[in-house]
Amino acid sequence: MxxxxxxLDKLKxxxxxxxxxxxxxxxxxxxxxxxxxxxSKFKADISTNVAMVLSKVNNKSPLDLxxxxxxxxxxxxxxxxxxxxxxxxxxxxxxxxxxxTNFVEDVVKNAKTFGINxxxxxxxxxxxxxxxxxxGPLHVGHCRGAILGDVITNVLLFNKHKVTKEYYVxxxxxxxxxxxxxxxxxxxxxxxxxxxxxxxxxxxxxxxxIDFAQNIINSNKKIDFKDFNKICDELTILSIEEALKxxxxxxxxxxxxxxxxxxxxxxxxxxxxxxxxxxxxxxxFVYKGKIKAPAGENTDKWVEREQLLFKSTDFGxxxxxxxxxxxxAWTYFASDVAYHKNKLDRKFDYxxxxxxxxxxxxxxxxxxxxxxxxxxxxxxxxxxxxxxxLIKDKKPFKMSKRKGDxxxxxxxxxxxxxxATRFIMLNRSSDVELDFDFDNVIEKSKDNPLYYVQYSxxxxxxxxxxxxxxxxxxxxxxKFDFEYTEDEINILKKISEWPKCIDVACNKLEPHRIPTYxxxxxxxxxxxxxxxxxxxxxRFINEQKKISNDKLIFLKVISNIVKSGMDIVGVSAxxxx
Numbered sequence: 035m036x037x038x039x040x041x042l043d044k045l046k047x048x049x050x051x052x053x054x055x056x057x058x059x060x061x062x063x064x065x066x067x068x069x070x071x072x073x074s075k076f077k078a079d080i081s082t083n084v085a086m087v088l089s090k091v092n093n094k095s096p097l098d099l100x101x102x103x104x105x106x107x108x109x110x111x112x113x114x115x116x117x118x119x120x121x122x123x124x125x126x127x128x129x130x131x132x133x134x135t136n137f138v139e140d141v142v143k144n145a146k147t148f149g150i151n152x153x154x155x156x157x158x159x160x161x162x163x164x165x166x167x168x169x170g171p172l173h174v175g176h177c178r179g180a181i182l183g184d185v186i187t188n189v190l191l192f193n194k195h196k197v198t199k200e201y202y203v204x205x206x207x208x209x210x211x212x213x214x215x216x217x218x219x220x221x222x223x224x225x226x227x228x229x230x231x232x233x234x235x236x237x238x239x240x241x242x243x244i245d246f247a248q249n250i251i252n253s254n255k256k257i258d259f260k261d262f263n264k265i266c267d268e269l270t271i272l273s274i275e276e277a278l279k280x281x282x283x284x285x286x287x288x289x290x291x292x293x294x295x296x297x298x299x300x301x302x303x304x305x306x307x308x309x310x311x312x313x314x315x316x317x318x319f320v321y322k323g324k325i326k327a328p329a330g331e332n333t334d335k336w337v338e339r340e341q342l343l344f345k346s347t348d349f350g351x352x353x354x355x356x357x358x359x360x361x362x363a364w365t366y367f368a369s370d371v372a373y374h375k376n377k378l379d380r381k382f383d384y385x386x387x388x389x390x391x392x393x394x395x396x397x398x399x400x401x402x403x404x405x406x407x408x409x410x411x412x413x414x415x416x417x418x419x420x421x422x423x424l425i426k427d428k429k430p431f432k433m434s435k436r437k438g439d440x441x442x443x444x445x446x447x448x449x450x451x452x453x454a455t456r457f458i459m460l461n462r463s464s465d466v467e468l469d470f471d472f473d474n475v476i477e478k479s480k481d482n483p484l485y486y487v488q489y490s491x492x493x494x495x496x497x498x499x500x501x502x503x504x505x506x507x508x509x510x511x512x513k514f515d516f517e518y519t520e521d522e523i524n525i526l527k528k529i530s531e532w533p534k535c536i537d538v539a540c541n542k543l544e545p546h547r548i549p550t551y552x553x554x555x556x557x558x559x560x561x562x563x564x565x566x567x568x569x570x571x572x573r574f575i576n577e578q579k580k581i582s583n584d585k586l587i588f589l590k591v592i593s594n595i596v597k598s599g600m601d602i603v604g605v606s607a608x609x610x611x
Contacts, residue, residue: 041069041080066083099123115129159384160198184604214266220243287444324338384413387414453488461546488607526591549599
């Protein structure tokens with residue numbers, strides 16, 4: 035139940051009636067007319083721009099048209115208390131208190147579906163996220179994108195879309211050869227007491243490889259580790275298995291579980307790259323040509339050679355992209371094109387990729403390939419997860435992947451917990467850098483948004499506990515004759531924005547709007563709660579240790595929204611703190 039959508043429908047009906055009676059000229063389509071949340075400085079509940087949209091076609095100024103439309107709107111709706119006109123022509127509507135009583139009744143009766151857009155056509159999404167190379171544990175750099183992908187999935191699922199969460203395993207190429215060699219040298223370190231090579235920059239130096247090596251030794255007693263070349267293929271499989279076990283453990287500690295893992299190596303060995311290249315050739319999207327040196331590259335050292343190129347410039351990219359290396363092997367891009375063809379063949383309505391900040395430049399080329407394969411624009415949606423800056427003791431806390439001493443996901447969770455990690459990583463839009471301050475996220479104050487939201491739920495739970503009532507049980511009240519105060523209506527107005535918050539988070543794939551909304555709702559609630567310190571009438575439990583039905587319902591509605599939001603974000607809503 036979205037009161038803004040409902041009121042927009044009601045407004046359009048009024049406009050159509052005025053048009054039929056010759057009192058208003060309407061364009062062919064009523065696009066651009068909105069019913070929105072007015073700025074807080076105006077004492078109104080809904081604001082519409084209808085007069086500004088229709089002023090030109092009616093040959094009237096927006097203010098004149100707004101005044102005439104305001105009369106028709108108020109005459110049609112007996113729940114309106116007041117209408118004001120704000121320059122340059124906004125119509126601001128304030129409802130009577132009975133409107134909010136009716137609103138609460140509807141929310142209570144539709145508690146399980148409140149916030150869900152039932153009018154929207156439901157779609158099938160594939161969300162691919164994390165997809166870190168299977169060469170070691172996940173670090174903080176992966177963490178934000180992992181949470182972003184997971185919560186985008188949760189928002190879509192909440193709104194009743196179908197979603198598959200996928201991890202693309204980059205288990206093919208030079209980095210895997212170097213990774214396998216690194217595990218092999220750790221095995222020799224254990225079995226033959228040989229020192230691990232420290233002068234080879236291609237190797238992975240992290241101590242976690244010692245655990246990988248020991249696990250492989252313990253589980254594979256029959257393997258002879260003397261000759262790398264003889265066991266290379268088998269050792270690669272075992273090493274990747276160990277890496278994926280650790281990655282899945284890291285993801286599990288974040289509360290994340292993928293539905294499927296797709297292997298790049300399998301795509302290559304199943305000749306899916308050749309198949310997609312054939313497809314592109316038949317459709318004249320590839321050719322043999324030369325690429326000039328990239329910007330910043332030393333042109334003296336750059337060798338122009340004939341390569342198999344994809345015509346990504348036909349789709350808006352700044353240059354065509356290589357599909358094959360000089361040795362004839364496929365580029366990473368070619369494998370990625372094959373993977374996206376594989377995705378498209380599985381008949382999803384939309385593909386969503388969550389990319390790290392270092393892959394932002396990759397978006398145009400992969401989007402171009404998807405457009406070429408699918409003959410459809412907008413099939414692939416890429417979201418970039420910007421960098422996270424760790425701050426501790428008011429100073430930057432740096433990490434270094436090359437040294438093998440970087441901050442892992444498990445390190446972060448051990449420090450601040452899963453809930454704080456998820457909530458704070460999601461607390462800003464993914465397209466801006468995030469400061470993750472270790473000190474702030476463990477504070478018990480308004481400056482810690484997670485604590486502030488959780489505390490609002492715990493406060494409500496304390497009231498129910500005091501009355502020996504179960505906060506999670508359904509409340510049945512047949513007679514809704516409540517009259518809420520202005521302080522309570524301010525909170526109800528924020529609750530009325532919940533479906534709109536879900537809609538925007540879902541349609542724009544911006545899940546940070548959920549924790550932002552929850553914090554704003556919690557702030558309003560705490561302010562209202564604190565009124566009871568000086569005014570006994572504002573307290574939820576009266577002197578007779580009872581609570582009125584209107585306040586009971588009021589608290590229950592707030593708690594339902596907080597719990598729904600926290601479930602979407604993937605954090606707990608504790609009843610005691």
